[in-house]
Amino acid sequence: MSAALLIEDLVKKFGTGKAAVDGVSFDVPAGEIVVLLGPSGCGKTTTLRCVAGLEHPTGGRISIGGRVVSEPERGVLVSPRERDIGMVFQSYAVWPHMTVHQNVAYPLKYRRKNTSGSGDIESKVRETLELVGLGEYAQRPVTSLSGGQMQRVALARSLVYRPQLLLLDEPLSNLDSKLRIRLRDELRRILKMTGMTGLYVTHDQSEAVVLGDRIGVMKDGKLLQMAPPGEIYNRPADSFVANFTGASNVLKGKVLERKGEQAIIDLGAAGRIEAWTPQPLVAGDKARVALRAENIRLGERGPANSFTGRVTERRYQGMQTIYDVEFGDQKVEVLELGTAARHNDGEIALTLPPDTCWAYRDDGQATVD
Amino acid sequence: MTATSAAALPATTDAAPAARRWAAPLWVGALLIILAFLVIYPLLMLFFGAISDSNPVIDGFGKFNPSLTHFIAVLGNENVRLAFFNALVACGGGTILAVVIGLAFSWIVVRTNTPFKGFIAGASMIPLFVPPLVAGVAWSILGSPKTGLLNTALKWMGIDFRFDFYSMSGLILVFGFYYAPYVYMFTASALRNMDPSLEEASEVSGASAFTTLFTVTFPLIAPAILAGSLLSFVVMLGIYGIPAALGAPANISVLTTYIFKLTAWSPPLYNTAAAVAILLMAVTAIFVWAQQRVLSGRSFATVAGKAFRPRSLNLGPWRWFTFSLAIAYLFIVVVLPTIALVIAAFRRFLFFKDFDAVFDMKAYSWVHFNSIFDNPLTMVSIWNTMKVGLITAVVGGVLAFAIGYTINRTNVAGRKSIDLLSTIPVAIPGLVVGVAYLWAWIGLPGGLYGTIWILALAFVARFIPDTVKSLSTSFMQIHKELEEAAWICGRGLLSTIATIMVPLARPGIIASMTLLFVLAVRELGSSLFLYTSDTTVMAVLLLDYYEGGNVGKTAAFSLVQTVILGVLLGITTWLSRGSAESTARAG
Missing domain, CATH: 1.10.3720.10 (MetI-like)
Known part of the structure; x- marks a missing residue:
């Protein structure tokens, strides 16, 4: 089956400045949900809006369902209304002068390939409103709804005509945190139930992990890695990806040797550490080793990467405890789940499992946060 | 707190309540009286005029035969x-x-x-x-x-x-x-x-x-x-x-x-x-x-969301x-x-x-220009217009400041009535203000009628709602805490107004007053009923020329008036820009 969405070497420049999207390529097979994840200004929303046709790309090619909808080099530009897509906006964009029913029926009324009769519209609208759990609200004016309900209306409006591709632009970011989690899980259920192909943009990792079959991490207009969530979290291809997805500890050192995907890094006074690396490091390279606070094991001496350090500070946070640990001239944060803080200040053994230590070339770039 | 200020405290607290008890009602009363004089009295006279058949000039002031039949007869008139x-x-x-x-x-x-x-x-x-x-x-x-x-x-x-x-x-x-x-x-x-x-x-x-x-x-x-x-x-x-x-x-x-x-x-x-x-x-x-x-x-259009740039359609x-x-x-x-x-x-x-x-x-x-400037009335009207404009701007500006401050920044009793009274003229066309002022003053011997003050006061009454509104907007941009900080520093109310509010609201004040000036210069509707040959203004004289039938003179004087207005607008824009810049520097 052909890809529902294929993006090849997409470029978008605003004015004469730096490209907002700089050579992005990926595909979304039918029925899959791909999430674009990245900090604000990374180009993820611009990519989405190019797919929607709301922004006009400067270069590259976008095909939806095998049809080229945008290719500036050949002068191809299909207007948004002819792309057979649905879109859910961050600000909901439900029309406040219409009822819930009118909002959802709108696309059925005004789409060009309008094959459905009015009775058909009725049943489709009702069915879709049931699907998003708003069956009771059809005749309400949308302005009387809560934010979460408005977003459901927006979702129903974009699903009602079964588009080939659904685009979601940070649909949950205007909701409060509890509602966001509930709607996130429900969104996945609805999307999977309809078998919709989706492209979802967010800056929230937890949304990305729950919703995405694959996650693409973007930075400065470039797609750094596109992989299933498990791989993004356990095999980040890039130090930015590692850092953005939560590997906040960084140990600086020098490469001593590399065997395949395994590297030995000299951390100076702390000793040497064994790490996994996706990059072709060479002995002598400056390297940084990233690892997640929750992957460090305190009070344990494992077979490899075992050190002796000192707990310098302990921050009890109720559900978890965070320890600042020094070993050699390195400092790490360690996170332990559980309501009891098990370790005290002072000397302690710690293990950094080699599988969870990821070595990257130190290009001198600052990390996020 | 030092000993001296602690010792000074009782004296001030003794004096303050008495003054404060009377100051607020006196102030509100004064504003209400001024507004009643400017707005309510002329309107009442207009109502009396509408329901009576006595002529204020011939029959003198205060002789009314009130009867609704007159008013109904007017409404039934075919021409009306x-x-x-x-x-x-x-x-x-x-x-x-x-x-x-x-x-x-x-x-x-x-x-x-x-x-x-x-x-x-x-x-x-x-x-x-x-x-x-x-x-x-x-x-x-x-x-x-x-x-x-x-x-x-x-x-x-x-x-x-x-x-x-x-x-x-x-x-x-x-x-x-x-x-x-x-x-x-x-x-x-x-x-x-x-x-x-x-x-x-x-x-x-x-x-x-x-x-x-x-x-x-x-x-x-x-x-x-x-x-x-x-x-x-x-x-x-x-x-x-x-x-x-x-x-x-x-x-x-x-x-x-x-x-x-x-x-x-x-x-x-x-x-x-x-x-x-x-x-x-x-x-x-x-x-x-x-x-x-x-x-x-x-309003439908305000929907929560991130900041956006407006869409621009590529045509x-x-x-x-x-x-x-x-x-x-x-x-x-x-x-x-x-x-x-x-x-x-x-x-x-x-x-x-x-x-x-x-x-x-x-x-x-240049024959038409020569002829309008040969007419002594032309220079008189220009001079009168400037005087009326200036009086309107100063009186209206000060009054609007007082009203705006009282409505927006204090919680004295009676400020709602002040707000209401100062809003009434919104619904009164200029021409009606003119007729009302005519009724209010024509019968009073030795009164305002025949002076340029009646024009200026009518203009003040007519434009007070807009002026108060534009001043209120600039008041609202000044955070209440800026004033409170001055009070904490030991300033009194008046001194706070003088040292905090006036300097900060200056661009707004200047803009409102210059706007008043321009509005007064171009106002025709209310002037029509209030001028005499000594107090004629540009807008009225232009109408005279037009009705006199000489197109050349009318056009020439239109140009003169337009140029004067243009120069005034230029000056005011320049003035308010200068003041806006200076506040931007200060803030």
Whole structure:
């Protein structure tokens, strides 16, 4: 089956400045949900809006369902209304002068390939409103709804005509945190139930992990890695990806040797550490080793990467405890789940499992946060 | 706290309550009395005039035979009903045209990539500054059925069609063209504040740009369209200059021109004029009330979301079409009338035997300018206008500051009544203010009537709502805590106002006062009833020239007035920009 969405070497420049999207390529097979994840200004929303046709790309090619909808080099530009897509906006964009029913029926009324009769519209609208759990609200004016309900209306409006591709632009970011989690899980259920192909943009990792079959991490207009969530979290291809997805500890050192995907890094006074690396490091390279606070094991001496350090500070946070640990001239944060803080200040053994230590070339770039 | 200030404390607390207990009611009382004197008393006199049949000049002051029959008889009068009907048709038609133009303009400026948008947006506001009588004069020169310049041009081109602006349709066209900016102001800001994803959602749903415009965009800004059209209707209803210039030759009376006709009768029918003025005021009040209701209603267009840049539609080559539409509008409302005025002012006779005669330089001279400046009244009127403008600006500015501060920054008892009283004039057309002041003062011997103060006070009363509103806006931008900080530092209320509020609100104060000055200079409606030969003002003298029938002198004086207004506007813009910059530096 052909890809529902294929993006090849997409470029978008605003004015004469730096490209907002700089050579992005990926595909979304039918029925899959791909999430674009990245900090604000990374180009993820611009990519989405190019797919929607709301922004006009400067270069590259976008095909939806095998049809080229945008290719500036050949002068191809299909207007948004002819792309057979649905879109859910961050600000909901439900029309406040219409009822819930009118909002959802709108696309059925005004789409060009309008094959459905009015009775058909009725049943489709009702069915879709049931699907998003708003069956009771059809005749309400949308302005009387809560934010979460408005977003459901927006979702129903974009699903009602079964588009080939659904685009979601940070649909949950205007909701409060509890509602966001509930709607996130429900969104996945609805999307999977309809078998919709989706492209979802967010800056929230937890949304990305729950919703995405694959996650693409973007930075400065470039797609750094596109992989299933498990791989993004356990095999980040890039130090930015590692850092953005939560590997906040960084140990600086020098490469001593590399065997395949395994590297030995000299951390100076702390000793040497064994790490996994996706990059072709060479002995002598400056390297940084990233690892997640929750992957460090305190009070344990494992077979490899075992050190002796000192707990310098302990921050009890109720559900978890965070320890600042020094070993050699390195400092790490360690996170332990559980309501009891098990370790005290002072000397302690710690293990950094080699599988969870990821070595990257130190290009001198600052990390996020 | 130091010992000295602690010791000083009891003395101040003893003195303060007594002063404070009396200061607030005295202050509120004084403001209420001033407002009653400016607004309520003239209105009451107008009501008495409308329901009596005594002439204040002949019968003296205070002799009333109140009876409703008189008022009812006036409303039943055929001419009154005709004027009322004409006013509704002219203003209704004008409003429809204004909505079409204003909406098209706001869409072009806010939503498209039409070239030179900024220039178009700025220039399209020019009609707001053109005095209605000047616009009327210019269009009578252009579009009078026999000698109009447009018709001369058509004849020269061999086209049989002739314009006739001395007609209801002429009135509607000129109204519509000159009051479109009122609609534009409301709709443009509504479009600008509208979340663009509301339109994008429609486009993604499969609707065409045209469908989107009529099913999403316009319905969403419907409150703004309604508010703008109601406002433009109200303004047109109160305009005297345009119907006087274009309606009178064709014997089309609207309410304003009819009221003036009544007072120019011999003997003047002041009672009937008062009754018709009340009719005009009632209609105005209903529309103003409706407009306020629309404005206070929830606005659709403000939807929570991230900051956005307004969408701009790429029109491709069509953007030159929208550009030429905008240029055509500017040509019609600015360029064409200016050309007409210049030609008429400098030509000895406004007669062309053919089109080439337009370029016959021998026919041009300064003779009309010489003749208007030979008339001693001209300089008197200019001088009077400046004096009235200055008095209005100073008195109105100070009063508006006092009212605005009291309403917005204090919680004294009675501030609601002050707010109400100072808002009433919103619903009173200038012409009605004039008739009311006439009734209030003409019968009082040795009173204000015949001085320039009556003009200035009428202007203050007429423009107080706008001035208070614009000052309140600048007050609201000054955080209450800035004042509170000064109080904590030991400053008193007055000293805080002087050292904190006045300096911080200075750009707003200067802007409001200069606006008052400009409004007073161009005001015609209320001056009509209040001037005497010693206190004539520019707007009134221009009307005199026009009714005298000399087109050359009228055009020449229109130009003089326009140049003076232009210079004043230039100065005020420059003044308020300078002050805005200085605050920007300070803040």
